[in-house]
Amino acid sequence: MLRRLRPSFSSFLIGITAALTIGPAVVVPAYAQTTGGAIVGVVSDVQSGVLPGVTLTARNAETGVVRATVSEADGRYRMAGLPPGRYDVKAELGGFSVVDLKDITLTIGLEVTHNITMQLQGVQESLTVTGQAPVVEATRTDVSGVISQQQIESLPLATRQPVALALLMPGTSQDAVRPRKFNANLGAGAFTNAGAFLIDGLWNKEPCTGEPRQDFPQNAIREFKVNLSNATAEYGWTASGVVSIATKSGTNLISGEAFEYFRDKSLNTMNRFEQAAHDTKGSPKPNYRRNQFGASIGGPIVKDKVHFFGAVERTKEDKFVTVSTGKSQFYSLLEGSFPEPEYSNTYFGKTDWQINSNQSVFVRFAGQQQDYTCDSCGGSAAYNSDGGINQPRRSVAAAHTWVISSRALNEVRGQYSFYGYYPHPVSDTTVFDFADYPAQRLKQFVPTFAFPSATYGWPAGLYVLQWAKEVRDDLSITTGAHTWKFGGGVRSMPSQDDVPPNNGAWTFGTDQVFDGTPATQALLRNPILFTATGPNTSIRRDLPNVYTEVYVQDEWKPVSNLTVNLGLRYDYQAKVLNTTLNASDTSIFPTFGTARDLSAFYDFKNRGDKNNFGPRVGFAWDTRNNGRTVVRGAFGVYYNPIWATVMRGEQTNFRQAAINISNPSYPDPYGGRDPFAFASTAPQNISIVDNGLQNSRAAASTVGISQGITSLMAIHADVVYNDMEGVPLLTNINPRANGTTGNRPNPTFARIDELKNLGYNKYKALLLRLEKRQDKNFQFLVSYTLAKGDGNIPFTGNSGRVTDSQNPDLDAGPSANDRRHVLVASGAYLLPGDVQIGAVWTLRTTMPFNAVAGADLNGDGVVSDFVPGTTRAMGNRDNATLLTAVNAYRATLGLAPFPASQLDSNDYNAVDMRVNKSFALGSHRKIDLIAQVFNVFGRDNLAASGGAGGQNGVPPGWTLNVRSDVFGRINQAYNRQQAELAVRVGW
Template structure:
C-alpha cells in the first residue's frame, strides 16, 4: 500500500550556481542514520535518472540539477521503500529532503509529497526567482520575459537605454551596472555592458534576480545579477505555435496624437521539443518573429516655429529570434548540453519622437549569435566539475535614418560619408543626423568550477577566461557637424532661406575624419567559495574573488603612434591588478523550524568598463575634434575647406585615459528577515546599501583659467581625461509578499524605497574647476515603487493574470541653455540650481530669475510635468482540449488597461530641460495609452 505524508522535514534551499541540488539524510524510525541505502532520483519530465548510495552518515546528494520536477525513491533491504515526489527545483537552489524509513512488515511504500519552502534559511543573498508559471500566466508586453524582473523589489529600467532588453538591479543606476548570464555564461556586450542577446519567451524556463550579496562565483557587476536558464526537451513531444496580433482598432489614441495613427503588429512563431533517445537525450527549439508597423509623434509645443517637422511618422521594426538546444545524459555521472541562440533586429529611427525630428536619430541593425557548450561530471557523492564554453559574435550598425547601411568595416566610400546631414539643436527641437557607428565584437569564454562537499563545508573553486576581439568604425559628427542655438526660432528644412536666416549660434562641433579602431579586451577570474554549516541553524557564505579586465584602460597603447607625445600619459603605470573581492554573509534560522530567517552580509564587487570608455585615446591626431564657440554661421569654416581650417586652428583637442584608471567597484552591505506565514506564503523585508566608486567620468584637465584665460598646456586645447572618479551612494529598503502557485492561484506584492545619489557616472564633468556640482539624485532614482501581480486559474479553463505598477517621478536637471563657462558644451546648470533637483528640490525662483534675465515669462510649479508611472496590464486566456494532448488557447491582453496618462522622460530624453525654452519642464513624449492584443496558440 502507499502511505502519503506531508513532509515536516523539508529544510529550505541554498544557492548552487545555475544548477540546483537535492540532498538529505535517511534515518530509521528511531532517528538512527541508514548508510548503504540506494537512492534513485528521476526527473519526472525528461525521465533522466541518477543513482547514489547513502554514506556512513546516511547522507545522499544530487548536485547540478536542471530546474524541473523530481522524484526520489530510497531502497534498503529490510525496510519499506520510501519515496518523495513533486519536488520542484528552481534556478540556483538546493532542496534538503530528509526521509525516514520503516521496517518492512508488508509490501508498502512510504511516499512524501510537498513543495519547496518559501523561506530560505541557508543563504545571505537577497534574491528571487521568476518562475515558468509566472511567465506563462502574467501579461508580458512584446513577449519580453525580462520585463517580469520588475516584479521584484529593487528593480527598474530607468537607468537603461531603449536599445536592448535590460533591467537595473540592486544598486545599478547605470545601463551597464547589472550582470547578465544565460545558461552559466556571460550574456553582455563587451562594448557597453548591456545584455547582448534576447531569448524567445518560449525558450525561457525561469530566471533569477539577485539584488545584492551574491556569491564569489559571479561578478562583472557593481549592482545586481540576472541569471537565465533555458528550456530543454522532455520524454514527451511537446510544443506550440502562436500568433500575437495588434492593430490600431485595439488601441486608444496616444496622449499627443490628434488622430489615431495606423498601427499593426504581428508576433508569431513556435517551439518544439522531445526525445532523441528517451531518458537520455532530448532536443528543444524555438523561433519567434516580430513585425511592427508603428508610428511616433514629433511634438515641440511650438508649432509657430517647427510645424514643418512636427507630426506622426512611420517606424517599422523587424526582429527574428532563433533558439536550439540538445541535452545528453551521458551516464549516471556525466551530462552535457549544447545551445545555439541567434537574434537579428532592424529598428528604424531609434529614439525619434518628442522634440527629436524624424531625421534626428538613427537606424539600427544588430545581428547577434552565440553557441554555448556545457559538461558536468559528478565524481562520487562529494565532488563535481562543471565546464562551460561560449563563442559569441555580435554586430552593431547605427547610421542616419533612411539611408543605406554599410557593413564593411574600415571602408568609407563617398556614399557612406555623404549620408550625414548637419544637425541643428534648438532649446525645444533637434533636427538632422550625423550618427555613423559600426562595430563587431566576439567573445570566447572558458569557465570551469570544481565543487567538493566535506561534511559541513561545501567548497567551490573555479575560474574563467574571456577573449573579446573588437573593431569599430566611427564617423560620428563627421565634417557636417552640429550647430547649437540659444533661442527657438522659425525653422523649415525645406526652405533654404529659413536655414540661412537662423540666429544665435552658440557652438559648432564636428570631427575631422572617420576612423577604424581595433581594441580587443580580455577578462580573467579566479574564485573560491565556502558555504559552511557552522551550526545546524546557522550557515556562513564565505568567498573570495579576483578578477582582471585587460584592455579598456588602454594598457596596450603605443605612445609612438602619435606625431606629438600625449600629455600626462605613462602606459607603464596602467593596469588594475589588485581586484580582490571578499564576500561574507550569514543566514540564521532563528527558531530552527525553517519559518523565520535573519540574513546579512558584505561583499566587494568589481564591475564592467565599457570598451568605448577611453577608446578616443587611440584616435588622437588620426581624427581631430572641432569645437567652436560663437561660430560663424552658416559656414563655420569661414570659406576654407575643413582640412585647411583644422591646420590653421590654434591647438588640437586630445583625449587620454588616466594612468590610474581602474574597474569600478562597489561595497555592498545588506540584511533582512523572511517569515513563512503559511504553506506557500511568506514576507521578506531587506535593506541594501551600495557604495560604488571608480566608474569613469570625462574631465577637461586643460581648461582655461576663468580669470586669465590661460591653459596649463597652451599647445593643446581640451585635454579630456577619462578618470575613475564617479561616486554612487545607493540606499534602499525592499518588502515583498509572496504567494507561490498552489490551489489555482499565485500573487506577489513588492515595495521599494530608494534614496540614490551620485555624481553622474559616465558623463562629462560640467565644470572642470568644480566637479562637486555634479552630485545629486541618480538619473534612475524613483523614491517609491509598488508592483502587484497575480494569476488565477478560473473555472472552465480560463486564466486571469494582472500586473499593476506605480512609481514616483524621476529627477531631472534644469540647464541654462547657454555655454556659461565657455567650454563649448551647452550643458551648464541654471545659476542657483543643482543637478537633478527637478521633481525633488528645484529652486524655481532661480529658474525664473534666469528666464526673466533672458526675456522669458516665469514658470509655475503647476506647469512642471510629472514622470510618475501608473499602469495596469491584464491577460485573460481560455484553453480548449481538441483531443489527446492537443489544445487551443485563445488569449486577450490589455496594456495600460485603465488608459492612464503616463508621460515618459527616461534616461535624459522626453522632457524639455533647457530653461530658455518656452515649454521648459514639459514632457513631450508619453508611454502608450491602452493597447489591446489578441492571440491564438496551438499547444501539444
C-alpha cells in the same frame, strides 16, 4: 559593394569544440553561475542515528534523466547541478524500507533540503513523501527571487521578453534603458549596465556598453532568477544584481506550440500628444500594426537519454513616432507622426545528452536579427535626429556536467558569440562593408541642429563588430558540513569600430523657424557653438578586452539551522586600458615627436587594476529550524567592468580633427579656411585616460528576514545598502582660468578630457515582497521598494563627464534614475471553464531632472552647464529653489518667469491585464484564445525614462534648456490603452 559582414561558421565550430575538449580533464579557472539546483539532506533511522551508504536516486519526471549518489559517513547526501524541473527521489539501503520522495520541484539555483528517516524492513514496506519547493529558502544568504514558468505564461507581457518580468521584483526598474534593449536596472540603483545577465550560466552582455548582447524567444526560456544584492563569490563583474536565465530542454514527450499575437491601431487609444494633434490639426490616428508569431517543439531523440528543443519567433511592428516640440510656431513642419517600422527575428536550438548517470552535455545555438528605424526619435527630437540600428547577433554554447563522486561535481561551459552594430538613418537601411565609405554611406549623415526646444540631424554613425570567446568551469566538493566551490574563467571580448567623418553639430541659444530644408537653414542666426570630429577623415579602432576571474567559496553549516557562506573572488580585466598600444606608433598617435606629442600623458605598460579582491560573507539563520522564519545578512565587495566605449577617445586624438568653435560664423564656421588648415593651427581637444584608472567598486550589505505564513505564502523584508565608488567620468584638466576668457594651463591643447575614477553613488533601500505560490487556482506577488540614491554620476548609461571641472560638487545630488517609491502587484487566477486572468499593477513616483542654461558658461565647449544657483537633478526634488534660480536667470535674458505648474512629472500608474481561455482538444492538444490590454484605465503616463541623465540613445524626456518656453515639459507619452489578441495551439 553592399553586404552584411558575418563571421564564418567554422569559427563557431572551433569555439564550441574548444569548450567541450577542454572539458573536465583539467579544472580550468571558471566562474560558476550555474543554473542547476540541488537536493540535500541527512539520512537517519528512527532513533536519529545517521545512515551511511544509502543509495539515493533522483529521476527527472519530465526527461527521465537519472542522478545517483550515496550518503556519507555522517549520513549527509548532496545531489547538485540538477537542471530545473520536477524530480522523484528514491532512498535504498539493505534491511531498511525504501523511501520515495515525490514531486520535488527545483527552480533555478534552488537548494532543497529533505532529511530522510528510514525504518527497518518489515515495520513498513515503503514510505512515500510528497515534496514541494519551499517558499522560504532556509539557506539563502542573498536577496533574490525566481520568476517561474507559470508567471511567464500567465501574466501580461507587452514584449514577450521575459526579462521584463524582472520588474515584478522590488529594487528593479527599466528607467534609462535604451529602446529595444531588453535590459533592467538591478539593486544598486545607479545605472543600466551595472548588473550581470547570464543565459545557462554564460555571459550575455556586450563589452562596449554593458547591455544585453541578444534576446531569446520567450518559448526558449524556462525560468530565471533575479539576484538583487549580495550575490555569492561565484558571481562577479556586477556592481549591483544578477539575472540568471535557464533555457528549456526537450522532454520524453513530443510537445510544442505555435502562436500569433496581433495588435492594430483599431485596438489602440491615441496618447495625449497624438490626441492633441488630432484635435488641433486634424491629424489622423497614427497607423499601427504588430504581428508577433512563432513556434517551438521539443522531444526525445533517445528516450531518457537525448532530447532536443527548438524555438523561433518573429516580431514585425509597423509603428509611428510622434514629434511634439511644444513650439509649433517654429517647428510645425518637423512635428507630426512618422513611420518607425521595426522587426526582430530570434531563433534557438538545444540538444541535451545524458551520457550516463554521472555525465551530461548540452549544446545550444541562438541568434537574432533585428532592425529598427530610430533609437530615440520623438518628443522634441525630430524624426531624423537619431539613427536606426541593424543588429545581427549569434551565439553557440556548450556545457559538460560530471559527477566525479558522491562528494564532487564539475561543470565546464564554453561559448562563442558575435554581435554586429550597423547604425543607419531613418530613410536608408542599407548596410555597407565594415570600414568602407562609399558616397552612398557618406550621404546618410546630416549635420545636427540643436535648439532650446528641438533637435534635428544625424551627423555620423559608426559600425561596431564584436566577437567573444568564453570558457569557465567550477568544481564543487562536499566534506561534511562544508560545500566548497572553486572556479575561474577567461572571457575574451574584443571589438572593432569604424569611425566615419562627422558632419558637425550646430547649437543655437534661441528657438528659430526651422524645418530642415536648405531654405530655413540659410535663415538661421547666432549659433553659440559648432563641434565636429574629423571632417573628411575616417578611422578604425581596435579594442581588445579580456576578463579573468577566480574564486573560492564555502557554504558551511556549523549547526543544522545556520548556513554561513564565505568566499573570496579575484577579478582582472586586461587590455581594455589600451595597454597593447605603443605611444610611438604614428598610425595611432600621429603627433608623436611633434609639439603636440601626447606620449607624456601615456604610461601604457603600467596600466591595469590588479588588486580587485572581493570578499563575500553571508549567513542564513532558520530561527526555529522548521523553514518558517529565516534571518539573513550579507556583505560583499564587487567590481564592474570598464566598458570599451569609454576607451575609444584615446585612439581618436589627432587621427580625426576635434573641432570646437564658440560663437562661430554661420554657415561657414571656419571663416573660409579648410577644416584641416583650421585644425592644424587651433589647439585641439584631446581625450586621455588616467594611467591609474581602476574598475569601479561597490561595497554592498544587506540584512533581512523571511517569514512563512503558510507552506505556499511568505513575506520577505530586506534592507539594502550599496556604496559604489570609482565610476569612470571624463573631466577637463585644462580649464580656462576665468571661465570663457582665461588662459589654459597647457596652451598647446584646448580641452583635455581625462577619464578618472570620480563617480560615486550611494543607494539605500527597503525591499518588501509578499508572494503566494500557485495553489488552489491562484498565485500573486506584491513588491514594494522605498529607495534613495545619491551621488555625482550625471548619467544612467555607460559614459559621462563632470559638468564643470572647476566646480565638481554641482554634480552631487539624487541619482539620475532615483524613484522613491515603487509598488508592483501581480497575480493570476484560474476561473471555472479554463479561463485564466492575469494582471500587473505598477505604480512609480517621479524621477528628477536638470535645469540647463543653454549656453557654455564655463568655456569648456560643452553646452550642458546648469543654471547658476542649481545643481544636478534638482527638478522634482526641490522645485521652489529650482524655479527661483531659473526665473532669475531667465530675467537676465529678458524672458518671462515660469510658474510651478510648468514642471511635469513622470510618475507612472498602469494596470495591465491578460485573459486566457483554453479549449482541450484531446491527446495533450489544446488551443488558447488570449486577450491582453496594457494600461487598462487609460491613464496618461508621460515618457521620460532618461531623467536627469538621458543620453546615448535615451532621451531625458523633459525639455531641460531653460531658454525654451517649454522647459520642464515632457513631450512624449506612453499608450493610453493598447490591446492585443492572440491564438496559441499547443500539442
